Amino acid sequence: MSKHNFSAGPSILRNEVIKSASDAIIELNNSGLSLIEISHRSKDFVEIMNKARLLALELLNLENKGYKALFLQGGASLQFLMTAYNLLDKKAGYLNTGSWSTKAIKEAKLFGKIIEVASSKDKNFNYVPKDYIVDPQLDYLHITTNNTIFGTQIKKLPETNVPLVADMSSDILSRNIDFSKFDLIYAGAQKNIGPAGTTLVVVKEDILGKVNRNIPSMLDYRIHIEKDSMFNTPPVFAIYTSMLTLEWIKNSGGINSIEANNSKKADMIYNEIDSNELFEGFAAVEDRSSMNATFNLKNASHKEIFDKMCKDADISGVNGHRSVGGYRASIYNALDISSVNILIDIMKELKNKV
Amino acid sequence: MSKHNFSAGPSILRNEVIKSASDAIIELNNSGLSLIEISHRSKDFVEIMNKARLLALELLNLENKGYKALFLQGGASLQFLMTAYNLLDKKAGYLNTGSWSTKAIKEAKLFGKIIEVASSKDKNFNYVPKDYIVDPQLDYLHITTNNTIFGTQIKKLPETNVPLVADMSSDILSRNIDFSKFDLIYAGAQKNIGPAGTTLVVVKEDILGKVNRNIPSMLDYRIHIEKDSMFNTPPVFAIYTSMLTLEWIKNSGGINSIEANNSKKADMIYNEIDSNELFEGFAAVEDRSSMNATFNLKNASHKEIFDKMCKDADISGVNGHRSVGGYRASIYNALDISSVNILIDIMKELKNKV
Numbered sequence: 285m286s287k288h289n290f291s292a293g294p295s296i297l298r299n300e301v302i303k304s305a306s307d308a309i310i311e312l313n314n315s316g317l318s319l320i321e322i323s324h325r326s327k328d329f330v331e332i333m334n335k336a337r338l339l340a341l342e343l344l345n346l347e348n349k350g351y352k353a354l355f356l357q358g359g360a361s362l363q364f365l366m367t368a369y370n371l372l373d374k375k376a377g378y379l380n381t382g383s384w385s386t387k388a389i390k391e392a393k394l395f396g397k398i399i400e401v402a403s404s405k406d407k408n409f410n411y412v413p414k415d416y417i418v419d420p421q422l423d424y425l426h427i428t429t430n431n432t433i434f435g436t437q438i439k440k441l442p443e444t445n446v447p448l449v450a451d452m453s454s455d456i457l458s459r460n461i462d463f464s465k466f467d468l469i470y471a472g473a474q475k476n477i478g479p480a481g482t483t484l485v486v487v488k489e490d491i492l493g494k495v496n497r498n499i500p501s502m503l504d505y506r507i508h509i510e511k512d513s514m515f516n517t518p519p520v521f522a523i524y525t526s527m528l529t530l531e532w533i534k535n536s537g538g539i540n541s542i543e544a545n546n547s548k549k550a551d552m553i554y555n556e557i558d559s560n561e562l563f564e565g566f567a568a569v570e571d572r573s574s575m576n577a578t579f580n581l582k583n584a585s586h587k588e589i590f591d592k593m594c595k596d597a598d599i600s601g602v603n604g605h606r607s608v609g610g611y612r613a614s615i616y617n618a619l620d621i622s623s624v625n626i627l628i629d630i631m632k633e634l635k636n637k638v
Numbered sequence: 639m640s641k642h643n644f645s646a647g648p649s650i651l652r653n654e655v656i657k658s659a660s661d662a663i664i665e666l667n668n669s670g671l672s673l674i675e676i677s678h679r680s681k682d683f684v685e686i687m688n689k690a691r692l693l694a695l696e697l698l699n700l701e702n703k704g705y706k707a708l709f710l711q712g713g714a715s716l717q718f719l720m721t722a723y724n725l726l727d728k729k730a731g732y733l734n735t736g737s738w739s740t741k742a743i744k745e746a747k748l749f750g751k752i753i754e755v756a757s758s759k760d761k762n763f764n765y766v767p768k769d770y771i772v773d774p775q776l777d778y779l780h781i782t783t784n785n786t787i788f789g790t791q792i793k794k795l796p797e798t799n800v801p802l803v804a805d806m807s808s809d810i811l812s813r814n815i816d817f818s819k820f821d822l823i824y825a826g827a828q829k830n831i832g833p834a835g836t837t838l839v840v841v842k843e844d845i846l847g848k849v850n851r852n853i854p855s856m857l858d859y860r861i862h863i864e865k866d867s868m869f870n871t872p873p874v875f876a877i878y879t880s881m882l883t884l885e886w887i888k889n890s891g892g893i894n895s896i897e898a899n900n901s902k903k904a905d906m907i908y909n910e911i912d913s914n915e916l917f918e919g920f921a922a923v924e925d926r927s928s929m930n931a932t933f934n935l936k937n938a939s940h941k942e943i944f945d946k947m948c949k950d951a952d953i954s955g956v957n958g959h960r961s962v963g964g965y966r967a968s969i970y971n972a973l974d975i976s977s978v979n980i981l982i983d984i985m986k987e988l989k990n991k992v
Contacts, residue, residue, distance in 0.1 A: 287670040291677050294874055302672045306663040309656060316641040316952065318656045320833035320879065323645050323955060357711035357835070358856060361870035365854040387855075394852050474871055479674035481711070481835045481873030498748050500719040501741075502712060516715035517828055519835030520648055521875055525674065598670065601677060 288623035291601030292614045294474040301528040324517050339530035344463040354485040354513045355523045360453045363470040368392035369503050373495045377401040377422040382409040382431035409434040411568035418444040430455035433605040435578030436571040447491050455575045459543045467491045476617045478526030481519045542617050549615045549624045550574040556628045580610030586638050593630045642977035645955030648828040650972045655882040678871050686878050693884035698817040708839040708867045709877045714807045717824040722746035723857050727849045731755040731776045736763040736785035763788040765922035772798040784809035787959040789932030790925040801845050809929045813897045821845045830971045832880030835873045896971050903969045903978045904928040910982045934964030940992050947984045
């Protein structure tokens with residue numbers, strides 16, 4: 285791999301993870317079989333699944349606290365619907381901080397009354413609303429901890445007594461917060477966990493079984509829990525590769541070490557955005573994401589030359605999302621500081637070229 | 639790969655597919671990036687997705703006939719629910735030929751009246767019911783073309799004017815039938831298409847939009863069609879590897895060649911089952927599956943020695959499902975005749991050892 289991969293997702297994985305995943309496709313554990321042609325009921329895969337689930341709970345410091353970890357399919361998009369199917373009885377609150385929150389709200393509305401506790405839509409989601417009131421009668425409050433598209437991140441968790449549900453797709457395992465404040469966490473794997481194709485769901489069992497509707501089996505968290513995340517054939521490859529990434533995080537010293545590294549990377553890039561007169565940040569400074577740095581060229585005519593410089597430096601995936609424009613550097617867990625340095629060098633160098 | 643892999647699913651893939659999949663994980667198309675770290679919106683992946691969808695329609699001879707091919711997540715288990723969500727208005731008919739049909743019926747019951755047009759449960763699903771009547775008022779008739787667990791297969795398609803929906807998970811692309819008789823076909827990839835983690839859905843567009851309910855976005859075929867199977871992040875690796883398998887089928891001469899090979903393998907194994915006095919077949923002879931051959935030892939005390947002989951011959955995955963017992967040799971498209979020969983040799987040899 286020679287590219288500096290700033291893609292927003294699917295996104296960079298560690299080289300050692302990629303190598304091991306590639307090897308396992310040829311042969312898993314000297315079994316004479318490829319990872320992708322073994323039964324999901326085989327001893328080898330049952331061990332992989334159990335290890336991945338345990339590692340997720342361990343890294344989030346949620347072992348023995350009433351939580352179960354599942355690796356499901358369908359991404360966060362299916363979770364928008366599953367959370368409401370399983371938890372929404374009368375009314376739920378949603379904090380609207382971007383495109384994904386908006387989609388979550390849309391799906392949940394099919395199942396009950398949705399109260400948008402606050403929204404930052406008025407400023408194209410460039411900040412995170414604070415000081416909103418959470419009705420204590422809500423079935424749950426749903427938040428999106430990091431907004432991939434807009435580059436904002438919730439720094440202070442809401443204080444509430446209602447169950448807290450979070451879409452952590454783009455910042456799970458990137459920073460140490462008190463995960464026991466959440467009752468349900470979900471995250472598509474394709475940013476900080478693994479390849480596209482599986483979704484980590486961590487759910488506190490005692491919030492389930494309280495709604496009065498028939499839940500189809502595939503959408504019922506209780507059934508997936510009862511079957512140890514093997515109710516149906518799981519996405520074997522995506523789970524194996526996720527397990528490898530979780531092992532890498534553990535062996536790197538856990539979330540605290542990862543967070544220290546992420547902070548360093550984020551500081552570096554935001555310092556450059558703020559000190560370089562050719563650029564400006566998109567997100568409100570206090571809400572800036574440590575995962576996705578969104579920024580623009582002040583002078584649009586510099587775009588062509590900057591894009592070419594990026595390309596020549598083997599920088600990949602820095603184009604901003606169409607709803608924001610400009611640039612977005614996704615600096616997920618797996619990205620090395622060296623790649624951030626290269627990007628910053630290019631940003632500095634631009635001054636000499638325009 | 640040294641094993642003879644008779645696993646029922648996830649199951650054998652071609653060696654050349656496995657090799658190419660492993661290589662693409664290291665680097666895709668000289669892009670400097672791994673297949674599993676590129677954006678699903680990248681030119682490379684959009685091409686892969688489009689190619690896989692086109693190949694599916696082409697191999698099924700369903701091009702330009704009003705069908706769309708999708709690669710979704712959630713396996714056949716999510717399709718049990720999606721078919722009913724999208725198509726069941728008042729009442730639907732289900733042919734109950736095994737465990738998977740039974741599960742499909744259970745999920746569909748949440749959405750309307752289900753009429754079991756016939757069932758072979760009376761004989762532990764060892765045959766396929768025929769001569770049943772299909773109410774012309776049904777919203778659709780659902781069949782399971784091949785029953786992986788019991789080793790039966792529908793040889794003659796039902797004659798009906800109501801839309802025909804089929805779970806073809808375990809025999810898709812294995813034999814040439816008139817696929818245009820179906821209005822919706824779904825198949826988990828992990829038997830004849832690719833690794834676990836994606837589901838091929840082929841749907842005739844004009845049957846959609848006729849039910850009177852709100853369908854959540856992720857469960858709505860129309861939304862997946864509108865977004866070219868990219869409504870949410872697709873399972874990149876599973877789709878790429880499926881594309882490789884579809885290419886292999888095309889390059890092997892298409893379904894007709896594959897079918898000829900499958901018939902040969904099935905004839906070989908059933909001939910041995912019938913001619914070897916130590917074994918007996920499970921499924922009714924006229925309904926025998928060309929994909930999963932189920933059989934038993936007449937004398938259970940021979941099990942230990944036969945199992946050891948299989949193991950010594952590097953035969954893997956021939957244990958029967960717990961609801962049938964005995965043995966099941968899954969002889970999917972990718973399995974070479976040479977592996978079937980090895981199994982038959984062992985079955986013959988058993989006579990000299992007991």
